[in-house]
Amino acid sequence: MAISLTAFRQNIYQHVKQVLADDSGSLIINTKDGDVELVNSAELRSLREFNHLFSSPANASRLLASIERAKKGETVEVTLEDIDKLMTKNNEAVV
Numbered sequence: 001m002a003i004s005l006t007a008f009r010q011n012i013y014q015h016v017k018q019v020l021a022d023d024s025g026s027l028i029i030n031t032k033d034g035d036v037e038l039v040n041s042a043e044l045r046s047l048r049e050f051n052h053l054f055s056s057p058a059n060a061s062r063l064l065a066s067i068e069r070a071k072k073g074e075t076v077e078v079t080l081e082d083i084d085k086l087m088t089k090n091n092e093a094v095v
Helices: 005-010 012-021 041-053 057-071 080-094
Strands: 002-004 026-031 034-039
Touching: 002 005, 005 012, 005 026, 012 026, 012 034, 034 041, 041 057
Parallel strands: 002 026
Antiparallel strands: 026 034
């Protein structure tokens, strides 16, 4: 949704509530100098994380390949205890 800066100013609180109510919400505010977007902070964090994870072509390739394997059902169930053992084993190898 896009609104003018004047319309935004007239009812800031309601517009902020609207953006917060939608996890992927945003509001484009049109000004004479350009547009500004008000984005829910959870959505912004998600976009930043996505950008970070896909900023490396090698990492992006690994992530996309893992998604494809998951779609094919090529998954392995791992418990928290398994992860803890693996982390402990790796930490001992470093020391």
